[in-house]
Amino acid sequence: MIYLDYQATTPLAPEALAAMLPWLQTQHANPHSAHRAGRQAKAAIEVARMQVEGIGPAGAGALAFTSGATEALNWAIKGTTGPIVTLATEHAAVLDTVAAEARRGRDVTVVPVGADGLVDLDRMADAIRPGTGLVAAMLVNNEIGVIQPIAEIATMAKAAGALMLCDAVQGYGRVPLPAGCDLVAMSAHKLHGPKGIGGLWIGDGVMLEPLLHGGAQEAAGRSGTLSPALCAGFGAAALEMHDRENDDDRHLDRLWTLATDMLAGWTINGSVRHRYRGNLNLRRAGLDVARLMSDCRDIAFSAGSACASGSGRSSHVLRALGLSEAEARSSIRIGYGRYTTQDELAAGLDAIKAAADRQRVAA
Template identity: 55%
Template sequence: MIYLDYQATTPLAPEARDAMMAWLDGPGGTGFGNPHSPHRMGRTAKAAVELAREQVAALLPAGGTVIFTSGATEAINLAIRGSGHGGTVSVSAIEHAAVLDTAGDMGKTHYLNVARDGQCNVNQDLPADTRLVCVMQVNNEIGTIQPTLDWHRKAKENNALYLCDAVQAYGKIEVTGADMIAISAHKFHGPKGVGALWVRQGLELQEVQTGGGQEAGVRSGTLSPALIAGMGAAAKLADQSLDHDREHIERLWERARDRFKDWQVNGSEEARWHGNLNLRREGLDVARLMSDCRNIMFSAGSACASGSGRPSHVLKAIGLSDAEAKSSIRLGFGRYTSLEDIDEAAETINAAAQAQAL
């Protein structure tokens, strides 16, 4: 099998797995302690959590707090619900469902337009009562990179906070300034079930998940040293491999663009993360294509929306018709993808697509 669905999840790095194992000891071991317990085993587990917190923070802006969560969805909920009530939440039309649905649940939502190239530009007005602006850094479906610094500046000019969903950016490109930043470990070769919300210094959130208040008094629940250690190790590896990974992915992108030169790219080819190739082909039956290419793991869109039968809200937001959106596929590749993987996948997918036209 060839895995080309890196936006849905990434393979667990061996270094992350190794870091986790010490904290999964059963009877007779010493690594299963509760990091909130005062005894020696608890203090040892807490030390592992704090080391991982430093490793994760190293790839985020200085002057903030890393709050561990169960993933980016919880981090986004904490940011949107915990940063206040009333007023309008302004969101880009191509945000992840975790942002769109949570903002909608809070009350008044204002949608920011996105251009055909997938860019949410700042030359649009915010409602006067906007309290929070949400614009992701890298889109999960089409990979376009947003002008987050400009949006942070605009939010401040309008006395609003700015939340950046950096799930697809963290560990790949520099994560720029914001008031709050959400990330998820399994998108940068860490384990599933753990993420974080970075909160700038001086910003106080209200508690959303009540209980023991283990994380900065705003996020309750016993932390998993194993998951967090894995996240920290993955973050450290991403930091060390940043340049190498970027160069490797550029080679993969160039090979993939050449092999799929007859397909139309959705969104800008320049202002995007090149580990995401979202393509369309007129009249393509994507369900049939995926059935004919069972050994190639790729997506018809966002994994979170797959199976709904609805055209992608992201592709619709950039102006594609229902037919164009439904004839699109997403290929995602990264650190553990080879050029041979791209070649074999392209040969299989192109042959299956051409067979549909016969």
């Protein structure tokens, strides 16, 4: 199978697997135990914490490991107070959590985006008023790859006395994290680490109410026994992201050029200029995506977010761009990265193009 769904998850880096294996095979101690084996497990977690922090935000703060980005985002939102401002194209882990807070009586403002997927900063400034408690915005959109102006949004949040939450899941280690964020959510399996672990970076002086109670083992009071294996895998993946940054960027540019050349007749959804180039979301008029995916069963690509697959709904992100229902349903997302070869990408795109062309002939 040709794997072109890097936004859903990325292949596990060999270095991450190697770091995990000892903690899965022979070193089973609880990292919160006081004996020597427990202290060794704890030390491995602290090494991993430093490795993940090494590609994180500048400035003072602490990383709390979580079960994933969904927990991190829920914690960041539910652990704060005051009115919330967010964007219409945020991940469901933000929008659904914000909606739950609204049902509890918390004031929420959802700011629309333009046809390019970018927020209008004037509209954002109108929404972020003095007294706002939290502003939440995604660095790199998981469906269309658009990079939001986080630094400018964070400046507005600061001026209003609000905390700034950045969902950096798709950009962590790939796109520079702007200064000014108070809370940053991340996920290991989006950067070639294992599933089941993420983190919330918490800026110095930021106080959060715990989401989970029962031991307060982690920074800022997060409760639960940590897995040394998952932490070690996350840390090794982060270290590899740092060490391979330039090589990965050059490889990504080559893949982007190849993909956009081969799909020159398709329409790219969202800004081309302000975009992470490992995400290519595009549409073709009249395309039956379900049939396309059935005809291309040996290629892994997506019709949108994996988190919403099977819901029967078209993408809320694409609708927020102003696309019609038909346009949203004729869109696909292709994701590639470090372990995608140019030959694999070309073969996958050839097959997708051929299947799409057969639909047009049949019509």
